[in-house]
């Protein structure tokens with residue numbers, strides 16, 4: 001019974017983490033229709049920015065966190081300005097965009113490794129162990145609870161933004177028909193730039209929280225991206241609600257899967273779920 | 289003498305080796321309705337796209353109030369020109385009301401935006417009843433009305449319509465043309481409307497241009513055009 005409680009908690013933590021990745025991933029996909037691999041490395045950018053400002057420069061943790069979030073947002077925004085928007089104007093195919101984003105991902109990941117070494121590091125080296133809350137004999141750390149709460153708030157915030165603001169309606173219009181969006185006066189390139197900033201900032205938040213929970217490594221982006229992309233596809237790519245549903249479904253399947261199977265097979269579970277969906281329900285849970 | 293609002297001077301548009309437009313001259317005066325007619329692939333849509341900077345202009349000029357402009361899609365609407373493109377293209381993920389809202393994207397004043405929504409809903413009463421529906425659930429005719437209404441949100445001086453009758457039953461086509469005439473008369477909106485070969489359109493227009501293979505074959509008042517057999521010739525592919 002207690003074991004089940006712990007599995008549920010672990011599933012929720014995983015689902016919340018993936019949600020933080022899918023939100024931005026789907027937001028960008030919705031507006032641009034390309035699978036943005038670069039999204040993954042933004043988590044690492046968020047984590048390392050906080051690491052750099054707290055450890056190397058020695059700035060207050062909260063300030064560093066804000067800088068980390070904005071930093072990830074800016075890096076995503078600049079990648080769009082200099083790479084993706086340039087390609088969009090040249091009418092590059094989605095495959096070209098995909099490859100370009102993968103290339104940019106690898107380059108930035110290499111830069112992070114050169115600057116910070118490829119070692120595993122923790123953002124804070126606090127001596128005292130993290131605060132832990134107990135639910136029966138199951139446990140959740142302070143940071144893990146924060147991951148769940150942040151995922152909840154980010155999801156809500158983004159849904160409200162899209163539903164009730166002119167910006168949100170413009171994003172949906174662009175997602176429906178970019179040319180007509182231009183015709184009615186929407187500067188689509190500018191709006192897509194904002195979309196990259198917002199989506200990337202949320203990826204930064206994910207990276208920072210993961211960094212606090214387990215630590216950071218330049219290569220952390222790939223694992224995060226693959227989980228997030230899988231959750232998005234399961235949910236219905238480009239659909240925010242689908243991404244959230246897919247994230248939690250994946251979180252539960254993975255964590256209950258390793259109940260009976262050794263945990264090094266978690267990746268195999270993830271991709272089995274992906275393949276099953278691709279075969280039987282390629283449009284995802286939330287059909288678009 | 290009426291003022292010329294919009295003018296295309298010697299416009300050529302080439303897509304690779306395809307000459308979609310070849311030295312086309314077209315103009316639109318204050319308050320008039322002008323038709324662009326011609327067979328498939330004549331270049332009718334390209335004329336409207338060129339005005340919005342959505343077609344690659346190789347040579348020639350676009351004039352707005354006699355001034356040469358370099359059209360950028362999201363800025364042309366700010367001049368007072370609206371474009372309702374071919375194939376309806378309503379935003380299916382948005383409701384009828386939200387389609388109208390984004391149609392008024394350039395209106396930054398919220399009460400003004402709401403006033404415009406009410407006004408266009410008065411012209412297209414069917415939209416009033418379906419304001420909360422996702423626009424993807426509307427019928428073809430209703431979607432065409434929505435596309436028209438969305439184009440009117442900015443209270444444009446010039447309205448560009450690309451095949452508003454496409455895929456509609458004859459009865460609905462009449463209704464749409466009626467609305468177009470009504471908009472023109474009530475608001476003095478100058479309208480450039482593209483159609484294939486619909487004689488009933490000629491009943492509501494002041495002038496018509498006949499296009500074929502990227503060139504203007506002839507233009508003039510509808511009565512004059514109807515007296516000749518030029519329309520039949522062009523549409524049967526017998527024009528050389």
Ligand SMILES: Nc1ncnc2c1ncn2[C@@H]1O[C@H](COP(=O)(O)OP(=O)(O)OP(=O)(O)O)[C@@H](O)[C@H]1O
Nearest residue numbers: 303306307308326327328329330331332333334335
């Ligand atoms: N994006 C494009 N790339 C290449 N060729 C194009 C493009 N758009 C239009 N064309 C070509 O330009 C020519 C004119 O096209 P246009 O769409 O203006 O014709 P139209 O008169 O509107 O025809 P229809 O009545 O079928 O809508 C056609 O030969 C078309 O194939």
Ligand SMILES: [Mg+2]
Nearest residue numbers: 332333334374
């Ligand atoms: Mg056309």
